Amino acid sequence: MGPGPGEAALPSAACEAALPAEPALVRRPRHFAALDLGTNNCRLLIARPAPGGFQVVDAFSRVVRLGEGLIETGRLSEAAMDRAIAALAVCAEKLSRRPLVEVRSVATEACRRAENGAAFVARVYAETGLALDVISPSEEARLAVLGCQTLIDNDARQTLVFDIGGGSTEVVLLERAGDDPRAWRRLADAGLGDELRMRGWVSIPWGVVSLAETERGDPGTVTGRLEAFFRMKGRVVRHLAELRRVADRNLQLLGASGTVTTLASLLLGQAHYNRRQVDGSWSDSDRLRDLGHRLAALSPAERSAVPGIGRDRADLVVAGAAILEALLDVSRAPRIRVADRGLREGILRSMLARSGRIARLA
Numbered sequence: 001m002g003p004g005p006g007e008a009a010l011p012s013a014a015c016e017a018a019l020p021a022e023p024a025l026v027r028r029p030r031h032f033a034a035l036d037l038g039t040n041n042c043r044l045l046i047a048r049p050a051p052g053g054f055q056v057v058d059a060f061s062r063v064v065r066l067g068e069g070l071i072e073t074g075r076l077s078e079a080a081m082d083r084a085i086a087a088l089a090v091c092a093e094k095l096s097r098r099p100l101v102e103v104r105s106v107a108t109e110a111c112r113r114a115e116n117g118a119a120f121v122a123r124v125y126a127e128t129g130l131a132l133d134v135i136s137p138s139e140e141a142r143l144a145v146l147g148c149q150t151l152i153d154n155d156a157r158q159t160l161v162f163d164i165g166g167g168s169t170e171v172v173l174l175e176r177a178g179d180d181p182r183a184w185r186r187l188a189d190a191g192l193g194d195e196l197r198m199r200g201w202v203s204i205p206w207g208v209v210s211l212a213e214t215e216r217g218d219p220g221t222v223t224g225r226l227e228a229f230f231r232m233k234g235r236v237v238r239h240l241a242e243l244r245r246v247a248d249r250n251l252q253l254l255g256a257s258g259t260v261t262t263l264a265s266l267l268l269g270q271a272h273y274n275r276r277q278v279d280g281s282w283s284d285s286d287r288l289r290d291l292g293h294r295l296a297a298l299s300p301a302e303r304s305a306v307p308g309i310g311r312d313r314a315d316l317v318v319a320g321a322a323i324l325e326a327l328l329d330v331s332r333a334p335r336i337r338v339a340d341r342g343l344r345e346g347i348l349r350s351m352l353a354r355s356g357r358i359a360r361l362a
Contacts, residue, residue, distance in 0.1 A: 031057065031098045032355075034347035035091055035105035037132060039067035039166025039209050040316070041258070042087035045344045046098055053150075054348050058094055062087040063312050067110035067167045067209045076114045084120075085127055092128040102351050106343070107132045108140055109167030109207060137203030140343065141170035147346030148256050148339035151280055156252035158199065160243075160330060163342050164257035164323050166209040169236070171327065173200040173247055200246050204239045204323075208259060211235065212319040222297045225318075229296035232322035240330060249332045253285075256342035258313075259320025263288055264338040265308055273308060279340035285328050288336065292321030 032054070033046045043061045047054035064083040066076060095103060111117040111134045121132045135143075144163040152159050152174065162171040174196050214235065215228040264283045265273050295303055296318045303314040328336070 030101045032101055032348055032351050033095055033098070033103040034344040034351070035088075035103070035130065036343045036347070037064075037066065037084060037088065037105070037107045037111070038343075039070075039108065039110040039168075039207055040065055041166065042066075042084060042091065043344055044091045044094060045348060046094065046100075047348050049352055054352060058098070060087075060091055060094060062090070065166075065209060067113075067207075069213075070110060070114055070167070071210050071213050074114065075116050076110065076120050081120055081123070085124065088124055088128045088130055092130055101355065104347050104351060105130050105132050106140075106143075106347065107134045108343075109137075109165060109205075109210075112137075113167065137168060137170060138201065140165075140168075141172050141201055141203065143346030143350065144170055144256060144342045145172050145174070145346065146349050147342045147344065148254060151254055151337050151339050152196075153252045153337070158248045158251035159254055160247065160251050160327070161254045162256070162327055164255070164259045164320055165207040167205075167207040168210075169204040169207055169323055169327075171202050171204065171240075171243065172198060173243055173251075175199040200243050202239055202243055204236055206232075206236055206239075206319075206323065208316040208320045208323070211323065212315045215319075218300055225297055225299075226293065229293070229318060229322050232319055233326050236323050236326040237329070240326060244330055247330055251331050251333060253328070253331055253333045253336040254339060255324065255327070255336055256339040257320065259317065259324055260336070260338055261340045262308060262313065262317060263291055263321065263324070266291060266306070271307055275340050278338055281338045282335045283338055284335050285333060288321075289325055289328065292318075292325055295321060 031046050031048050033044065036043045040063060041061060042064050044059060045056055046058040047056045064080070064087050066080050066084045068080050069077050107121065111121060111132070114120070117134065121134060124130055124132050141163070145161050148161065152161075157176050159174045160171065161174060162169060177197055211232050215232060219225050219228060261273075261278050264278050264281060267283055267287055268277060268281070270277065295306070295309075298306075300314045303309055303317065304311045309317055
């Protein structure tokens, strides 16, 4: 029987044998993937090598609040684990569509802290086939730095790189190499270059989810809300004493997180978030402080109505602003560099460097 309408005749085995081999130029590209299951979000990037780095071909992000209630119970709740599993199943399906060279899936503070974190990781593998690597705070900080290193100012002697997460905040103080290299610890990965050293590092055990849960309920007054804001800030400040001791007061600030990008987007007046305008932009430090205070003074309903925040971020953005203000106090820097990149990008760059797909990450 011949082909039906609109169908092409399939070649016979003899014809197939006569066909030329597929040219190398049309072979399917090979991809790398990085998955980050955090305390608040599940995020995936799939990319292929490109000159100087990589090109993203697919991405996924969903708020799962895996760490919801963790501070009180010490455990991941069934509802939170179910939300995370549902998001991870979407990621697994996306990964199954691509020819992959390497995949790395990491989990951070919620799984580090939870009593049932290991059992959850086993469940994830059983139900989705994804093998989560629960990384240490130091590894998380290192990867975050690698992810946004191209935004580091070449003229800055010191740069404070921070990533405000859902359950913790990773902060790294980088310094240009000087006369006494023994004063620094080299970052244990290719790509940062010999001129950069780690001058200090701290993992603050507060992120937007865990910190917000310390101030439950709306005080009902502007004064009460601002007092809650400064109590949250105080919980963060006490972890920064050592960094303040070794940091220049005029260092560069480089912030990577949903908090920083959301506030930067609001300062830019964006009705809808535009990553191209936000990533790599500069935000005025004093304007960020003022915006944080204004948002903290609003009721949850009023914050939810602010374009770019919405219900999901209404409580978290105040906790994030409190963390950000504590970090701004480390420096006199009049502005901050904004990075819409971080852990996932760091994972990708690390994999590409190891694979030899790019000789050096600039």
